[in-house]
Amino acid sequence: MSSFASSLVSGVSQGLLWAIMALGVYITFRLLDIADMTVDGSFTTGGAVTAICMMAGYHPLFAILVATLAGMAAGMITGILTTRMKIPALLSGILTQIGLYTINLRIMGKANIPLTGINSQIENLFNWQLPFNASRTAVALIIGLIFTAVIIALMYLFFGTEIGAAIRATGNNPAMVRALGANTKNTTLFGLMLGNALVAISGGLVAQQQGYSDIGMGTGAIVIGLASIIIGEVLFPKTNFWFRLMGVAFGSIIYRIVITLILRYSPLKSYDLKLFTAVVVALALWLPYLLQQIREHKARRSNIPSRGGV
Amino acid sequence: MLEVVDVSKTFNPGTVNENPVLKGLSLKLTPGDFVTIIGGNGAGKSTLMNIISGVLFPDHGRVYLGTHDVTYMPEYRRARFLGRVFQDPMQGTAGDMEVVENLAMASQRGSLRGLRWNLKAHQFAYFQELLASLDLGLENRLHAKVKLLSGGQRQALTLLMAAMNQPDLLLLDEHTAALDPKTAQKVMQVTQRVVAADQLTTLMITHNMQQAIQYGNRLIMMDSGKVVLDIEGEDKKRLTVEQLLAKFVTASGNALANDRMLLS
DSSP: OOHHHHHHHHHHHHHHHHHHHHHHHHIIIIISOOOOTHHHHHHHHHHHHHHHHHHTTOOHHHHHHHHHHHHHHHHHHHHIIIIISOOOHHHHHHHHHHHHHHHHHHHHSSSEEESSGGGTTSOOGGGOOOSSOOOHHHHHHHHHHHHHHHHHHHHHHHTTBHHHHHHHHHHHOHHHHHHTTOOHHHHHHHHHHHHHHHHHHHHHHHHHHHTEEETTTTTTHHHHHHHHHHHHHHHSOSOOHHHHHHHHHHHHHHHHHHHHHHHHHSSOOGGGHHHHHHHHHHHHHHHHHHHHHHHHHHHHHHOOOSSOOO | OEEEEEEEEEESTTSTTOEEEEEEEEEEEOTTOEEEEEEOTTSSHHHHHHHHHTSSOOSEEEEEETTEEOTTOOHHHHTTTEEEEOSSTTTTSOTTSBHHHHHHHHHTTTSOOOSSBSSOGGGHHHHHHHHHHHTSSGGGOTTSBGGGSOHHHHHHHHHHHHHTTOOSEEEEESTTTTSOHHHHHHHHHHHHHHHHHHTOOEEEEESOHHHHHHSSSEEEEEETTEEEEEEEHHHHHTOOHHHHHHHHHHHHSSOOOOHHHHHO
């Protein structure tokens, strides 16, 4: 395999692992209409919890399960802050994120836990021995594919249920949801818990795949999630829920491929990526308004007075 | 059915903006009543509606629905007794969801939501029949996003949703005020039919005197947070707009200074 092809494959496998985080952001950002800043903290929480569970000798899948519960707890804190204490959702997420920085350090005991090297004897999902001779990248691809596919399927099913529909409607029209007898405080809380559970799963998988958990691994995750969602919406405009979820996953993959190519073929360094991503997301969020302004501008230009005024 | 006992509500108490909106209002509806409420701006009509539906709680007094004291029952819990249609056609439905999804959610009002499918195959025929009764062609647009419907269509859909499961009380909060006259008339026809079909006890707020006289079996006029006029039966049927205006002046002691109400 050429180095170009192998970096593409690596981009796809990375994209699939991060796609689960982007799907979590999709629940809060698109379905609940909340920009949930908890994500940057709960992604790291997922990595931290996974790392210490693995260090303690638990099975790597069990470690992911514990990370999922930790992510739910993080989402619950934000949910309580915003629904029971009426703190604005954006601020609630920021408060939880800041608090999680301390909690994540407390969980790990230090800023970085390596899962390879001196700790290479511990079990890792990504050391999976397949019956055929598969590279580490191929294993990552398969694991990412399985997790992402299962999570998309579960999300599709769940949001088709009565509770799922009430959560979707809450982001759309909370007054109507209350009038139809559902407690919007609970639907919001539950949505935040689900979203952050997915984010933590993603954090746990990424930690295992990259071979370490780091206190800074979640920084900027929310922006990457938004970038993935927006790319997905450009790819699959006006489509059904199935394709929108798939779109988020494809968005995440494309984001990773672009990043891989930029690092390889441009003078940008890895520390330039956060600024790059922030600028791209800002431009993408601006786009709908920009297009509207262009349309209005054209309409004004073509509106020529047929007779003079005063 | 509904009993409001000596309810008071003051906004911004203890400030310069103190505004006593309801002042010891009492009201009792018997099952099957279709009551229209009319009154000028600031009469307290919307506040009364919000207190009945649980958006606001009263400072004083009680609210009963049937045998239940719902005075402090949260909005989402008393929803099982109530069907509501709002003034804003956007407020009663979820625009990003399909027509059939909205109907399905309404059919769950009053029961505990679980992990059953929101859309149930056996309900489709019933929903289609309901939509066909509107005569707006919506029965062929089950899977259309509600935001693609017109204001009148959305309001008619909200009416179906509100009347589903036969609520103990149907609350209509100026539900035709945001529509053009022709659409408003159409929505009123639907209202009349839906209310008659299940003999729903109904409370309808309106700004439109003609509407208040034409519909329902009982008319209540509110002024400054109190009921100033309560006419029902044959007396109401014979009522004209002129008489209503005259009665208002005698009841409240001042002329009706509300252009919107006079003109409509």
